[in-house]
Amino acid sequence: MCGIVALIGSREAAPQLLEGLRQLEYRGYDSAGIATIDAAGLHCLRAEGKLVNLTVRFEAQGAPGHCGIGHTRWATHGKPEERNAHPHLDGSGELAVVQNGIIENHRSLREELQATGVMFRSDTDTEVIPHLLARQLQLLQQGGRVASGSLLLQAVQEVLPLLQGAYALAVVWAQAPGALVVARRAAPLLIGLGEGEFLCASDTPALAGFTRTILPMEDGEVALLTPLGIELYDAAGERVQRTPSLLSGTEHVADKRSFRHFMLKEIHEQPETAALWVARHLPELGNQAGSQAGGSAPSSPMVALPLDDALFEGVERIQLLACGTSRHAAQVGAYLLEQLAGIPTDVFYASEFRYAPPPLGPHTLTIGVTQSGETADTLAALAMEQARRRLVADPAYAPRLLGITNRPESSLGRLVDQVLDIGAGIEVGVAATKTFLGQLLAFYGLALAFAERRGGSVNGRGPEQLRALVAQLRSLPGLLRQLVDDHDQRCEALAHRFAETQDVIFLGRGINYPIALEGALKLKEISYIHAEGYPAGEMKHGPIALLDAQVPVVSIAVPGTVFEKVLSNAQEAKARDAQLIGVAPEGPDTDIFDVLLPVPAVDELLSPLLTVIPMQLLSYHIAAHRGLDVDQPRNLAKSVTVE
């Protein structure tokens, strides 16, 4: 939430800062700003709205200097107006700060500063920081210290303990034009190392074309950057030496190719996401010949996951912590872990878990599911679980934490014991699509691995049935390719019917209930149409009162345990004049639907991997048809780094 960039080196900073912000705009886009420093002083430009407004301002006014900071905002404290846009300055206008996070004690700090005569210009929590820094610098200079990068560093180190909350920040000061100070606590920040220049950013896309060599900052660290090098300090003020790492592959390149929106491109990338996952995690069929039932893990497992055996041993219960779309993936995951592997599994809203955790149980695996790896609620819930388990002496209660993420280098990766990388490649569209599929696949892998290690499965599915599931999973990329191409056209043709629609109901049951929730969430977030997902059997207990001819009902009906039940529930909706859209295989049973979005008949357990595709494409085309900003819907951001 919010993106920050900061550059120091020998090139003009502003164009690189703007390019970095463009890559980070998915993190927030209600206002943006930059501040640069040159011999003449500090130059600050800010603009309400999308980044393009700031770019226009830069083209008209310029912002010279080889050192600068930038910010793209998702409003927390203060409306999205220019005066609340970052950077925020001190009273003299010589010192500028950008911040991503929330300063929780900003009110008391503001009152304290105001009592000494400080005037505030914004409603933000961030503005206390430049004023506190200015006060500290003044004190240090009164004590005889001369303005320099080291002095700025010292002031930041002395002010940070006053701040409560999670933040990443960058500071420049006109009196030390060759210095940039950055710091982080519980919000992401990494330093990209170029040739005699450094680019700091909230996320890797901002480094595209600049460098692949990165130094992710750890919690509590502060760095002084000059064109000559980096001085890195831990929270105790001790100098830290760490080896930089290398970004792999093309993961930090965001390119729309010929698609109209990133979201559409990312929906079309899902067959590739699945193909990569199959290639990585489902060993060739020939290798499975020795696979046997009977208690211990076979020598050639059906599913190869890069996880230590210890993670699987003796697990009696699993708890899944996630938010939004990731939570829907977790709900499918819970179904699989219970029905395939027989392990009791609970799914929690991460934001609720932290404040009302269930009683501790032994031998529990806790899995954080977050595509960004930076969702503050999920990280905080995991950290709380880790902390409370560490207080228990009995080793049966020791924390066992796994992360499922698209960003193994994220804060999540540093918090948990092991990570399952979904490897979906960068996702720019704010609405999660291919990362959702990647999360689902991670759960299929995990549930199958648990089931296999336990010598087969529950609910009548033995090793043979597990192998049959794996064989069907192998054919997934081909099925997805056809489905995406087919439904892209069908859903585009259908979208005009929703021009006046105000409410849509999504129905599913069993393993497809979370897909109904996901369909509703996708529609809400990008088309601003009110939508609800329900377990189809619940309709008659109240929500059916909403139905009339103006309310379309999208019903997921796939052959299996609840097929006939879902069809009956759909009939009940039809009897109330609702327009029925079916996501179901073609056949005589499904001719009750007014419109059919056909999906291939696969094992019911695998069906969410397919039924989600029409959901995504329907939402996409309805929003695109309405002319909405699909990739950057209002009020949202790609990674939610505030609680």
Ligand code: F6R
């Ligand atoms: C919806 C969406 C959000 C995220 C949620 C959690 O399309 O993307 O609901 O799923 O904010 O984000 P992550 O997965 O990064 O923890």
